[in-house]
Every structure is written in C-alpha cells, then in structure tokens.
Amino acid sequence: MTQREAARVLDHPEVSEIRLEGVLHALSDPVRLTIVRDLAAMDTELACSHFELPVTKSTTTHHFRVLRESGVVRQCYRGTTKLNGLRRAELAELFPGLLDSVLTAAAAEEARITG
Amino acid sequence: MTQREAARVLDHPEVSEIRLEGVLHALSDPVRLTIVRDLAAMDTELACSHFELPVTKSTTTHHFRVLRESGVVRQCYRGTTKLNGLRRAELAELFPGLLDSVLTAAAAEEARITG
Numbered sequence: 001m002t003q004r005e006a007a008r009v010l011d012h013p014e015v016s017e018i019r020l021e022g023v024l025h026a027l028s029d030p031v032r033l034t035i036v037r038d039l040a041a042m043d044t045e046l047a048c049s050h051f052e053l054p055v056t057k058s059t060t061t062h063h064f065r066v067l068r069e070s071g072v073v074r075q076c077y078r079g080t081t082k083l084n085g086l087r088r089a090e091l092a093e094l095f096p097g098l099l100d101s102v103l104t105a106a107a108a109e110e111a112r113i114t115g
Numbered sequence: 116m117t118q119r120e121a122a123r124v125l126d127h128p129e130v131s132e133i134r135l136e137g138v139l140h141a142l143s144d145p146v147r148l149t150i151v152r153d154l155a156a157m158d159t160e161l162a163c164s165h166f167e168l169p170v171t172k173s174t175t176t177h178h179f180r181v182l183r184e185s186g187v188v189r190q191c192y193r194g195t196t197k198l199n200g201l202r203r204a205e206l207a208e209l210f211p212g213l214l215d216s217v218l219t220a221a222a223a224e225e226a227r228i229t230g
Contacts, residue, residue, distance in 0.1 A: 028139035
C-alpha cells in the first residue's frame with residue numbers, strides 16, 4: 001500500500017473493540033441520531049454530502065468521526081467521496097435489539113413531538 | 116407545603132418531557148450504567164449510599180442528578196435518605212424494549228470483556 005493510499009484508509013474499531021457506552025454516546029446526539037436514522041432507512045452507503053444537517057461542515061465531519069470511532073458506521077473513500085454505511089449486522093451481533101429499539105424510539109419520539 | 120418541604124422535593128421531568136437523546140446520554144456513562152443495572156437487578160428503591168462506586172461523593176451526586184433529570188430514575192427523600200428508583204414502566208411506555216436491550220447488552224459486554 002502506498003503512503004497516499006494508507007492515509008485514505010480510515011481507522012475503525014474491530015467488533016471486539018466496540019463498547020456499549022461508546023455506541024450509546026454516539027446515538028445520544030440529535031444530529032448523529034438523524035444520520036443513523038437516514039442510513040437505516042436508506043439501507044445503503046451514503047456520502048456525507050447526502051445529509052442536510054443544521055450544522056457546519058466541520059461539525060458534520062466531527063459527528064461522522066464520532067459515529068465511526070464508536071463503531072456505529074463504517075466510512076470508506078470511493079474516489080474523492082467519503083461513503084458511510086451503518087455497521088448494522090455487527091451491532092446486532094454484539095447488542096441484539098439495541099439499534100432497532102433506538103430507531104423505533106426515535107421514530108416514536110418524532111411522531112410524539114411533531115404530532 | 117412548607118418551604119422546607121418544598122426544598123426537599125426534587126425536580127423530575129414529566130413523561131412527556133423525557134427525551135430519547137437525554138436517556139441515551141444518561142446511559143452512556145459506565146458509572147451511571149452500573150447504577151441503572153443495580154436498580155434493575157434489585158427491582159426496588161435504593162439509597163445513593165447503597166452503591167459502591169469508584170468515584171467521589173460529589174461525582175456520585177452528579178451522576179444521580181443526570182439520571183434524574185433525564186427521566187431514568189426517580190429520587191425522593193425518606194427521612195434524611197435519598198432513595199432512587201428506576202422509572203422502568205414509564206420508560207417502557209415511551210421507548211418499548213430500549214432499556215431491556217441496553218441492560219442485556221451491558222450484561223453481554225461484561226461477560227465478553229471479563230470472560
């Protein structure tokens with residue numbers, strides 16, 4: 001691998017390194033929860049630029065970094081685009097039912113508040 | 116209610132004021148998660164002094180406050196003792212399955228790390 005390629009491979013925790021506290025922290029922010037809900041709903045990899053978020057570009061980058069470092073999303077470059085995918089199967093293996101219950105709760109809360 | 120009694124009634128969010136993000140944040144700290152697991156396991160109200168936590172008294176007070184203000188626990192005075200109870204039924208009504216999946220995940224993670 002050349003130095004340039006190595007710089008473009010982003011660090012991710014192995015499954016054994018993912019911690020419940022880190023995942024809950026990652027999900028406890030409204031912007032990050034919006035990102036995770038969109039990824040879950042689309043069920044595909046999405047570019048950071050796909051998301052219309054009420055924060056600056058650098059804050060967006062920070063939020064994606066928290067999601068990646070906690071093990072919630074996997075980020076990879078395709079050309080110059082950074083793609084994001086939910087690590088759904090790995091999270092389900094580690095913490096059965098957790099992500100689904102958070103997604104359900106987020107949808108219920110949105111309906112409750114806006115409804 | 117006398118002034119002295121009023122000062123000893125602690126503020127709690129109504130069910131309609133409890134937010135998913137706040138609950139997830141409350142659960143994302145290892146000390147607070149330990150408290151919640153103990154409360155769930157004992158299924159009764161427990162005094163703050165019951166918990167043997169690796170933090171100072173003032174940090175313990177802070178953690179209980181975060182748990183109370185997020186709607187995860189209910190605190191009340193009985194005499195001079197502050198008792199803590201998990202708001203399990205209310206959380207289950209708002210966010211079905213969420214607390215149980217977090218408790219299961221915490222137990223699984225403990226087994227995975229220590230085992």
